[in-house]
Amino acid sequence: IQRNYDLSDTPGLYLPGRGLQAKRAFAKNLDAFPFPEDHLWAASSITEDAEFLLPFQTRRGCPMNCSYCSTSTIEGEIFRKHAPALVVEEIARQAEKGFDRFFFVDNTFNLPASYATELCEELAAAELDITWRxxxxxxxxxxxxxxxxxxxxxxxxSLGFESGCEPVLQRLNKQYNSQDVRQIAQILGDHGIHRMGFLLLGGPGETKESVEESLQFADSLDLEVVKVTTGIRIYPHTALARIALADGVISEDDDLLQPRFYLAEGLQDWLPETVHSWLAERPNWVT
Incomplete structure (x- = not known):
């Protein structure tokens, strides 16, 4: 920009009045990128915070295409992964600096299952004195x-099951059902893993009955924490954005840079009040 170069052939760049300049290409080899320069933060002050978890992303992309999610637009639909050995090497390096709690921020840690298995095997073999979520x-x-x-x-x-109502799960384009969620929650609990469940209420087709079904389902799982969100944020280029446009929730002119939310008709007042009443009786539920 400083040298006044012509940027019109830069993939993924938006130019005023000209739109997107060719489709952005996704890097296939994540191992070609360096890990963050950790000298830019003070490890000693951070590690003294008992609540701090060092975030770590091991892969990019997601093929699941949940109706509201922006990940496939931002990161692509194909999983691109760091080599597990390199991940463990970097985590070991951070552990030597005093970090002992990590947060794998990948949207789907367990997918692909083969990669999750290999990564866990490498971590277990390294015998690092760390914990992670x-x-x-x-x-x-x-x-x-x-x-x-x-x-x-x-x-x-974090277990984002979002709903306990089968038709709602289908509208969110989920590949699992409520029985899958129940089974997995049970296995995790049996092995002493702290479970934070997520409910996402108010999307397309949501009704008072489906909300009640989801709340009762979440309650029956007996999770350590449940986080409830009312209304679903609308992100560009998602199925939810197309539905919101068709339903008149947003217009063609909305760039969605400022948060806009989808909340099914008839739930605007009832849903927040209902969730508030449920939370009042359940101290481990949050919004």
Whole structure:
């Protein structure tokens, strides 16, 4: 820009009045990128915070295409992964600096299952004195993987099951059902993993009855924490954005840079009040 170069052939760049300049290409080899320069933060002050977890992303991309999620737009639909050995090497380096709690921020730690297994095997073999949490997609998780996760240091998981109503799960384009969620939650609990469940209420087709069904389902799982969100944020280039446009929730002119939310008709007042009443009786539920 300083040298006044012509940027019109730069893939993925938006130019005023000209739109997108060719489709952005995704890097295939994540190992070609360096890990963050950790001299830019003060490890000693951070590690003294008992609540701090060092974030770590081992892969990019997601093929699941949940109706509201922006990951496939931002990162692509194909999984691109760091070599497990390099991940463990970097975590070991950070552990030497005093970090002992990590958060794998990958949207679907358990997918692909083969990669999750290999990564956990590498972590377990390294015998690092660390613990970690991750985000699980409640599908294709068995007791063998959970045991391996625990051996590798997993102590907490975020379990975004979003709903306990089958038609709503289908509208969100989820590949699992409520029975999958129940089974996985049970396995995780049996192995002593702290479970934080997530409910996402108010999307397309949501009704008072489906909300009640989801709340009762979440309650029956007996999770350590449940986080409830009312209304679903609308991100560009998602199925939810197309539905919101068709339903008149947003217009063609909305760039969605400022947060906009989808909340099914008829739930605007009732849903927040209902969730508030449920939370009042459940101290481990949050919004």
């Amino acid at each position: 991750c985000i699980l997609y409640p599908w294709k998780i068995d007791e063998k993987l959970v045991r391996l996760m625990v051996k590798a240091g997993c102590r907490e998981v």
